[in-house]
Amino acid sequence: MRSMTGFAHREHNSDTVHMVLEIKSYNNRYLDLSVTLPGALSVLEPEVRALVGARLSRGRVEVTVRLRELARNPRVRVDSDAVAAYRSALETVRTVAGIPEPVTLADILRFDDVLVVEHERDLDAYRELLLPMLDQAMDDLDTARQTEGQATERDIRNQLERVSVALKIVENVAPQMEASLTENIRTRFAEVVGDQADEARIYTETAVLLVKYSINEELSRMSSHLAGFAESLGLDEPIGKRLDFLCQEINREINTIGSKSFVLDVSRQVVEMKDALENIREQLRNIE
Template sequence: MKSMTGYGYKEKSDERMSLSVELKSYNNRFLEIFVNLPPYLSPLEPRLREYVSSRCERGKVELSLRAKELSAAVSVSIDEGTAVAYLAAIRKLSAALGLDEPVRLSTILSLDGVLQAEKSRDPERYWSAVEPVLADAFGQFESARVREGAATEKDILAHLATLRGCVEEVSLHAPEMEAAIKDNIRVRFREVLGDAVDEARVLTETAVLLVKYSVSEELSRLRSHLVEFESETGRNSAPGKKLDFLCQEINREVNTIGSKSPVLEVSRAVIRMKDALENIREQLRNVE
C-alpha cells in the first residue's frame, strides 16, 4: 500500500550542465501529471510524463525540472544577404551626405541579423543527463510514499480489527434479536386478542418476521467483505479504488443491521462499526 502523498528532490552539476528535479504529489481520484520545464527542454515532456505514469496510478503529481547549461556547442552563421543590404544602404547614405569613409567589417558585424548563433539542442543528450537525476528524485519520492503508506495500512488494519470484533459481537446477540422479535409479536397479539391467542398464528407471524429481520445474511456478507478487504491490501500495490468500493458494500450491510436491530447492544456495535468505517474511508482518500 502506497500513499498518494510524496516528495523527492535531487540536483546534480558537472562541467556541462546544472540540473535539479523536484517531485511532489497529492491525493486525487485519478492520475494527473503537471510538468514544468524550460522551453528548450519541451521535447522531453512526453518521456517525463511516461516515466511518471508508468510508476504512479493515482494522484496529482507535479514534476519540476530546472536546468542551466554551463557549456554547449554553438554554431555561428552569417546572413550574407542582410550584410550586403546593410553595406549598400550605408554606401548610399554616405553618397547622399557627401562622405567618403571606408565601411569597416566590424560595423557590419555589429548590426542586427548579420551574425546568428545557435546552440545545439540534442534531446537525446539532454535525456541522458536528466534520466539519472530523475531516477534519484523518484527514488526519494517513492520511499516517502511507501513509508507513509505503511503507516496508513497499519491504522486501517487496526480499524478493520474493530469491525471484525463488532461483527462477532452482533453475531452473539443474534439469538437475542430473534427472541425480542418473538416476544414483541406475542405482546401485540395479546393486546389485540387478550388471552385467546392462536399459537399457530403467532408462530407463523414470527417466522415471517424472522425472515424479514434476520441479520444472518448481512453478517455472512460482512465477514466475506472484511476477508476480501484484508486480502486486497496484501496482494494489490494500488488497492485504493477497490477498497473504497468494499467500504461502500460494508457500509450498506452495517446500515441494514442497524435498521433491523431492536437490541441496544447491537445498536451500539453498529455505531462503533460506522465510526471505524468512517476512519478507514478517511485514510483511503490518500491511498493509491
C-alpha cells in the first residue's frame, strides 16, 4: 500500500553546473502532474512527464528543477539593426526636443535587445544528468509513500477489525431477532383470537415478516466484502479506487441492516461499524 503524500529531493554539484530537483506529491482523485523546468531544459518536459507518469497512477505531483550554470561560455552579439534604429529614434527625439547634447553609447545601451547573449548548451549532457536524477528521486518518493502507506495500512486494519468484531456480534444476535419476531407474532395472535389462532396463519405471517426483516443476505455479503477488502490490502499495486468501491458496498449493507434492526444490540453495532468505516474512508482519500 502506498500513500499519495511524499517528498523527494536530489542535488547535483560540479564545477560547471548546480542542479536541484524536488518532487512533492499530494492526494488527488486522478494523476495531476505539474512540471516546472528552467527555460534551457524546457524541451525535456515531455520526457520528464513520461517518466513520472509511468511510475504513478494517482495524486497531485509537482516536479521542480532549478539550474545554475557556474561556468558558461556566452556569445555576445550586437544587433546592428536595433542599434541603428534606436540611434535614429534618439536623434529624432534630440532634434524635436532641441537638446544640444549628442546621443551617447550609454543612451543606446539602455535598451536590452541591443546586445544579444547566446549560450551554447549541450542538451544531451543535461538530459543525461537530469533523467537519472529524476529516476533516483522517484525511487526516494516511492520509498516515502510506502513508509506512510504502511502506517496507514495498520490503522485501516485496526478499523477493519472493529467492523469484523461488530459484524460477528450481529451474526450471533440475528437468530435471536428471528425468534423474537416469531414470539411477538404468536403473542399478538393470542391477544386477538386467544386459543383459536390458526397455526397455518401464524406460520404465514411469520414467514412474511422474516423475509422483510431478515438480515442473513446482508451479513453474507458483508462478510464477502470484508474478506475482499482484507485481501486487497496486501496487493502491491494501486488499490485506492478498489477499496473505495468496497467501502461503498459495505456501507450499503450496514445501512440496510440498521434499517431492518429492531434489536438494541444490533443498532449499537451498526453505529460501531459505521464509525469504523468512516475512519477507513477518511484514510483511503490518501491511498494510491
